[in-house]
Amino acid sequence: MPALVVTTAPLVRSEAAARLAARPQRIVPAAELPPVEPTAFVEIAREDAQSFNATVPFATGPNPAARPFRFGGGPDDLARATDCLAAGVLYEAGDDAVGERAVAQVVLNRLHHPAFPKTVCGVVFQGQERSTGCQFTFTCDGALRRQPSEGGWRRAREIAAAALAGSVYKPVGYATHYHTDWVVPYWSSSLDKITNVGTHLFFRWTGWWGTPPAFNRRPSPSEPVVSKIAYLSTAHGAAPDDAVPLAPESTDDTAIMDSMIAAGATAPEGRFLDQEITPDRDSFLITLPANIAPQLWPALADKTCGKRSYCKVLGWTDAARTPARLPLNTAQIAGMSFSYLRDRAVGVERQLWNCREHKRPVPAQCMKVQAFIPAGELLIDQAAPARGPQGLGGVRRRSADPAIGAPSPILKIDEGKRPVTPPETSPAATP
Known part of the structure; x- marks a missing residue:
């Protein structure tokens, strides 16, 4: 016993x-x-x-x-x-x-x-x-x-x-x-x-x-x-x-990005990470992963778009600031870190970074965060340097005079529609 x-x-x-x-x-x-x-x-x-x-x-x-x-x-x-x-x-x-x-x-x-x-x-x-x-x-x-x-x-x-x-x-x-x-x-x-x-x-x-x-x-x-x-x-x-x-x-x-994309590919409704799919199914609002380097964001956007002929991807590094839907307001556009546009019908593939957050070797890769002021003929240009007491910091007056500088084309984002870019003007210096 x-x-x-x-x-x-x-x-x-x-x-x-x-x-x-x-x-x-x-x-x-x-x-x-x-x-x-x-x-x-x-x-x-x-x-x-x-x-x-x-x-x-x-x-x-x-x-x-x-x-x-x-x-x-x-x-x-x-x-x-x-x-x-x-x-x-x-x-x-x-x-x-x-x-x-x-x-x-x-x-x-x-x-x-x-x-x-x-x-x-x-x-x-x-x-x-x-x-x-x-x-x-x-x-x-x-x-x-x-x-x-x-x-x-x-x-x-x-x-x-x-x-x-x-x-x-x-x-x-x-x-x-x-x-x-x-x-x-x-x-x-x-x-x-x-x-x-x-x-x-x-x-x-x-x-x-x-x-x-x-x-x-x-x-x-x-x-x-x-x-x-x-x-x-x-x-x-x-x-x-x-x-x-x-x-x-x-x-x-690159391997981290590929693994995350592979994981997202099996998620419901094609969602990837903190991605929002807009009603037109060709626009994606995403939170950019902190452990994917900014130079890899274009590849990330390309894989997010998949085989779509037309696609746009808008990214924010702060999940709290990532919008849930289109259209975007001024603050959401200002906080954007990266944008990608693909339109194979016209041979366009464009990627832009917010260069105040992430420096780029080529200025053409930097986005201009702008918004029209409804009242008057003023245009807010957040990329413009601050001026002294004689001028308004970050604000310049629109003008049709090429010597002064025509306003930069604005990418107008609308739910369910392709972006409409104004006709190109002759190159002019921007003050």
Whole structure:
């Protein structure tokens, strides 16, 4: 009877483990890039960590294998990528060939995901400049001071080379995170636990960011030199003049944009991000994503328009100022950050930036935010410099005299109609 009581006793978890179990899971929406948090662990005893990790269920549903990856850079870049990946699998998995293959797959999954750096070395050594909180702990905890055996390093390079040539470790699917079962990272409760390999637990992001379409980034073929492993790798020895420096935490804006657009393409009614579709179905009012660079806004607008022959996209960087419908009032026009117009019937494709917010190399790319004053013959020109006491700042009088300067054409936006641009006049200087 005592033995029966002991073997069937309920699991007793510490207070810390109970608090962890109560943490809600957050699914990052497709319109928001998931954050890559530095690896930090909950202060909890090893036994409590194992108890807590055992209570977290594995995610249900399919766990598809990742697509094969084949490195596209030159021989020198391939050598650097191979040795970075070899260092990662060796120091993370130790003397375990199966674990090394699993780690290699996670690195390549990250390489294809827009939330992470776009090179193999960038992924492995992300956060390596920190004393704590790097993505792979061996890069910042002093583990690299330990010299691996010749045989261990050779096997790690063979596994890395195979992974870069298309070998896929299927059990971990599209996992982007993992940890041993005796620790609890702060991020673990927010991800889907999909499998275990030995004592390591593997996770992927919840929602759309953990599905195969999210892993659509094209990696860079130019690998950086990492001086930390120069003693292991001749490829990371003295940097050549054209070597690419390691850029920690770098990501690819184009891949982020493509991922978000791919996500929006499956949303109801063709909505993309904070997009409003006007009744004519050819005009889009959008909030421009903060993590997409302004120079990529034309590509964003082009993909938002899709195959439409005629389309206009108007964008604001502040979601609170993004209008819900057309026509726009003066304040909404003044707060606009970007505009795009496509009319293939007449061969027009025009993009303009608010250059007070985002400088452009060519003045013709800058929009003029203007509005007519109903009373009188005055035209507000917010791009005009302020004048002294003898004049009104930002206000100039309309004139038909070319020597003084004709007013700039105004793009009149009306619901359900194409913009009407006044006939072009001969070039004239604008005061």
